[in-house]
Amino acid sequence: MNCQRFETMVSELARGQMMAAEQRTEALAHSDACDDCAARLGDEQMLTLGLQSLASEMESLEAPREIEAKLLEAFRARTVVVPITKRQSHSRYWLAAIAAMLLIAISVVVFRWSNRQGDEPRQAANQDKRQEQPQPAVSNKSNEQLAHDVEKPSVDYLFPQPAKPKRIRPVSLRRPNNASVANHATKEIATDFIPLSYMSAASLQQEGGQIIRVQLPRSALANFGLPVNMDRYNEKVKADVLYGVDGMARAIRFVQ
Amino acid sequence: MKLKSDVNDNDLLRLMLAGDEEALAALYRRRQGSVYRFALQMSGSRSIAEDVTQEVFLFLMREGHVFDDSKGTVGAFLLGVTRVHVRRRLRAEHRLEPLGDESEDDDLFMQSATDVCPLEDLTRAETIESVRKAVLSLPPKYREVVVLCELQDVSYGETAEILGCAIGTVRSRLHRGRALLLAKLRPAEDVEETSSASVKSARCFA
Numbered sequence: 001m002n003c004q005r006f007e008t009m010v011s012e013l014a015r016g017q018m019m020a021a022e023q024r025t026e027a028l029a030h031s032d033a034c035d036d037c038a039a040r041l042g043d044e045q046m047l048t049l050g051l052q053s054l055a056s057e058m059e060s061l062e063a064p065r066e067i068e069a070k071l072l073e074a075f076r077a078r079t080v081v082v083p084i085t086k087r088q089s090h091s092r093y094w095l096a097a098i099a100a101m102l103l104i105a106i107s108v109v110v111f112r113w114s115n116r117q118g119d120e121p122r123q124a125a126n127q128d129k130r131q132e133q134p135q136p137a138v139s140n141k142s143n144e145q146l147a148h149d150v151e152k153p154s155v156d157y158l159f160p161q162p163a164k165p166k167r168i169r170p171v172s173l174r175r176p177n178n179a180s181v182a183n184h185a186t187k188e189i190a191t192d193f194i195p196l197s198y199m200s201a202a203s204l205q206q207e208g209g210q211i212i213r214v215q216l217p218r219s220a221l222a223n224f225g226l227p228v229n230m231d232r233y234n235e236k237v238k239a240d241v242l243y244g245v246d247g248m249a250r251a252i253r254f255v256q
Numbered sequence: 257m258k259l260k261s262d263v264n265d266n267d268l269l270r271l272m273l274a275g276d277e278e279a280l281a282a283l284y285r286r287r288q289g290s291v292y293r294f295a296l297q298m299s300g301s302r303s304i305a306e307d308v309t310q311e312v313f314l315f316l317m318r319e320g321h322v323f324d325d326s327k328g329t330v331g332a333f334l335l336g337v338t339r340v341h342v343r344r345r346l347r348a349e350h351r352l353e354p355l356g357d358e359s360e361d362d363d364l365f366m367q368s369a370t371d372v373c374p375l376e377d378l379t380r381a382e383t384i385e386s387v388r389k390a391v392l393s394l395p396p397k398y399r400e401v402v403v404l405c406e407l408q409d410v411s412y413g414e415t416a417e418i419l420g421c422a423i424g425t426v427r428s429r430l431h432r433g434r435a436l437l438l439a440k441l442r443p444a445e446d447v448e449e450t451s452s453a454s455v456k457s458a459r460c461f462a
């Protein structure tokens with residue numbers, strides 16, 4: 001071993017750190033032979049002793065007791081810590097509640113809108129009737145002519161003409177431009193889809209499939225717990241059958 | 257029922273974050289000494305050490321969830337937080353000398369802290385005081401390694417975790433720090449002899 005090699009391990013040697021027994025023996029042998037390295041080792045050992053004395057002197061030092069009291073006070077005063085997982089589950093409930101409320105609101109709006117669309121032809125017909133009734137005409141007739149008219153009432157007043165056949169305006173004119181609902185939705189009222197198998201409504205929506213319009217005997221309503229008008233017992237009722245992607249009937253709804 | 261003193265640090269921290277006041281008290285009583293002493297040995301000021309100790313445990317109460325037990329122990333984590341707070345505090349009070357380059361370290365190496373040799377002549381109390389002053393006068397990057405490895409008896413591995421550096425860096429900084437301490441504790445005449453001796457040995461090594 002030379003002085004350079006001794007220098008690299010003198011600190012470890014003085015601190016009593018773990019090292020290979022052979023290296024330790026060689027280093028000690030070198031310090032016995034080399035005065036400079038022996039002095040260097042002596043200094044390092046004295047420094048180690050000094051540092052150990054300082055460490056043992058400070059070992060009993062502790063933070064003042066009032067710090068613990070302050071910390072505990074701060075701990076009690078702080079807001080209650082809610083675990084993250086719990087907070088997430090709360091937010092999930094809120095989201096579900098908001099989604100449910102939105103769904104209800106949308107369904108109410110759609111239902112009202114479809115009802116209004118159904119009433120529109122009737123309102124249009126009434127309006128036509130009102131238009132056909134004689135109106136106090138604002139005309140450019142002269143006073144004589146007006147007097148004649150008063151003396152000789154119009155035949156139309158006495159014998160009103162039969163109502164003209166109802167004019168059916170094209171659908172495109174009656175419907176607002178932004179309407180995007182299917183044709184049958186404007187005139188028909190349908191029940192919710194009733195599952196035909198053990199499936200939830202949510203899974204029905206997720207799965208998708210194909211809807212086919214069929215006609216069934218009115219007695220089929222009774223099979224699904226719906227009321228049947230006995231006067232129209234022999235008539236048929238329209239229904240939409242939802243088929244899954246595998247071709248199996250998943251659900252049914254009745255249409256009026 | 258298991259006493260809090262029997263519970264390990266990780267479980268105490270978990271319980272404390274769940275709102276257990278006793279767990280905080282137990283963890284504080286177990287770890288406050290090392291935190292306080294490290295802050296005191298790094299800063300040399302009792303008031304700073306007290307403030308830092310409080311700040312460290314307040315941080316633990318607020319941000320304790322950032323502790324990752326796969327990266328080290330709670331003790332090492334606390335000392336790491338302490339180190340950051342001490343450095344911040346000293347920087348704010350302009351008590352922390354900027355990290356110098358090697359030439360500055362060489363100047364410090366040649367500088368003598370006292371005119372007499374405390375290692376031989378002074379009483380134990382004076383020696384301890386001299387060593388304490390010498391440690392405080394070390395550049396921060398050497399001071400923290402000396403304090404952790406020599407005064408706090410922290411292993412090289414944990415010191416590397418606390419400082420966020422390699423174990424080899426810890427070893428070399430400790431070696432350098434000890435050499436600086438020796439130079440500060442050595443009388444002036446010895447420094448001259450040592451410097452000439454180091455030149456001789458440098459020639460010899462070359």
